[in-house]
Amino acid sequence: MYLSVPILFLPYINDLDKSVKSSLLKFADDTKILRRIYSEDDNIQLQLDLDTLLKWSREWQMVFNTDKCTVMHIGNRNQPGKTYYMESHKLQECHEEKDLGVLVSDDLKVGSQCNQAFLKANRMLGILKRNTVNKPL
Numbered sequence: 356m357y358l359s360v361p362i363l364f365l366p367y368i369n370d371l372d373k374s375v376k377s378s379l380l381k382f383a384d385d386t387k388i389l390r391r392i393y394s395e396d397d398n399i400q401l402q403l404d405l406d407t408l409l410k411w412s413r414e415w416q417m418v419f420n421t422d423k424c425t426v427m428h429i430g431n432r433n434q435p436g437k438t439y440y441m442e443s444h445k446l447q448e449c450h451e452e453k454d455l456g457v458l459v460s461d462d463l464k465v466g467s468q469c470n471q472a473f474l475k476a477n478r479m480l481g482i483l484k485r486n487t488v489n490k491p492l
Contacts, residue, residue, distance in 0.1 A: 371411055377404045382455070386419075398437050405441055425449040427461050 364384070372379035377390035377400065388408070390401045412418050421444040428437075428448070439446045451460045451467060458468040 367415070368417075371408070374407050374411075375404045377401055392437070402439055405439060409441055421446070425452065427452060427459075429461050429463060 368381060371381065371386065375388070377388050380387040380389065386408075388401070388404060390397060390404070392398055392401070409419070419441060421441045424441055424444075424446050426439050426446045426448050427450070449461075451458055453459075458471060460467055
């Protein structure tokens with residue numbers, strides 16, 4: 356069995372969420388931080404958690420690629436507009452993100468994912484039509 360993540364990498368990042376109060380999801384070298392925002396205090400805590408992650412990354416010399424870091428405000432009642440930073444880099448807001456091959460949108464609707472699957476199936480059908488011969492019975 357082939358592992359795409361070196362086995363020693365997992366214990367190396369195991370303490371990444373030790374001092375973070377928001378939820379942290381880790382998969383291989385991909386990290387997501389999640390927090391429900393009910394008040395300005397929640398906004399502040401999320402920014403503090405981002406700062407904590409940056410401090411950890413400097414200590415362990417494993418920097419985040421801030422160009423790939425984005426913010427997604429999920430749900431109808433979630434008001435976009437709050438700006439978050441990683442060091443001096445302003446995190447860009449996105450409305451749709453691909454995660455492990457699945458398109459996740461800020462309204463949690465599956466239309467984009469279905470449309471992408473339809474287009475991919477249509478391309479495959481076109482390939483099959485062009486490369487097969489239709490013989491009468």
